[in-house]
Amino acid sequence: MKEITNGVYNEGREIFTVNSAPGTKVYGEQVIKKDREYRHWDPTRSKLAAAILNGLKTEINKGSKILYLGASTGTTPSHLSDIIGTNGIIYSVEFAERVFRSLLELSEKRQNIAPIMADARKPETYGWIESVDIVYVDLSQPEETEIAIRNANMFLKKGGLLLIAIKSQSIDVTKKPADVYKTESEKLKSAGFSILQLIDLEPYEEKHGFIAASL
Ligand SMILES: C[S@@+](CC[C@H](N)C(=O)[O-])C[C@H]1O[C@@H](n2cnc3c(N)ncnc32)[C@H](O)[C@@H]1O
Numbered sequence: 383m384k385e386i387t388n389g390v391y392n393e394g395r396e397i398f399t400v401n402s403a404p405g406t407k408v409y410g411e412q413v414i415k416k417d418r419e420y421r422h423w424d425p426t427r428s429k430l431a432a433a434i435l436n437g438l439k440t441e442i443n444k445g446s447k448i449l450y451l452g453a454s455t456g457t458t459p460s461h462l463s464d465i466i467g468t469n470g471i472i473y474s475v476e477f478a479e480r481v482f483r484s485l486l487e488l489s490e491k492r493q494n495i496a497p498i499m500a501d502a503r504k505p506e507t508y509g510w511i512e513s514v515d516i517v518y519v520d521l522s523q524p525e526e527t528e529i530a531i532r533n534a535n536m537f538l539k540k541g542g543l544l545l546i547a548i549k550s551q552s553i554d555v556t557k558k559p560a561d562v563y564k565t566e567s568e569k570l571k572s573a574g575f576s577i578l579q580l581i582d583l584e585p586y587e588e589k590h591g592f593i594a595a596s597l
Contacts (some may be wrong), residue, residue: 389444397435398423401418401420402467411423428458433581437581438581444467444470445466447513449514449516454476455481472495475500498511518546544597545594579593
């Protein structure tokens with residue numbers, strides 16, 4: 383295994399993180415035992431893995447503090463949890479009760495996942511959280527970018543990173559995906575963000591893009 387960016391390892395075209403809860407799996411992923419336990423990071427299940435395989439350059443550091451909007455059952459948060467280690471934290475916002483239960487169970491095994499049952503459209507309801515290094519957004523919602531901007535303005539540190547997974551069909555089914563990504567990038571620029579990268583997630587995720595921006 384070779385470390386390709388902070389805490390992310392590869393073997394051929396497959397990527398892995400080191401399991402910080404050894405002996406447990408999160409979504410049925412393959413686990414390889416070597417010097418440590420490595421969890422396969424499936425790019426068809428996690429848009430962040432797809433973005434990394436398609437050339438995302440920004441690194442996520444040990445000790446990073448992350449606000450994660452749309453945590454669902456915790457597939458991607460679990461890999462972030464491996465990367466940031468025990469000094470980092472992922473404030474994980476999710477509003478659907480059924481998936482939130484699985485997220486709660488996951489947080490019992492991983493102390494750096496802080497589950498918050500809330501609506502990301504109302505960031506003031508979790509206004510008590512600290513400032514973060516990264517805001518990660520995966521909501522599959524028409525107003526996703528607006529929600530991302532509102533949350534970043536409240537919680538992202540100056541110079542911090544905003545990562546948004548965009549499902550083009552949730553935003554506008556009539557437009558070409560590339561045009562949707564461009565429109566969403568323009569919204570971010572108008573709100574004062576610099577676009578660092580815009581990545582197409584094909585072939586792992588059809589009609590999905592990924593934007594990395596900084597404040
Ligand atoms: C595509 S899934 C996220 C998958 C997850 N990010 C992963 O990679 O493991 C989108 C999630 O966002 C949640 N969601 C959508 N709108 C939301 C909102 N306004 N507030 C909180 N959660 C929301 C949905 O319930 C769903 O679980």
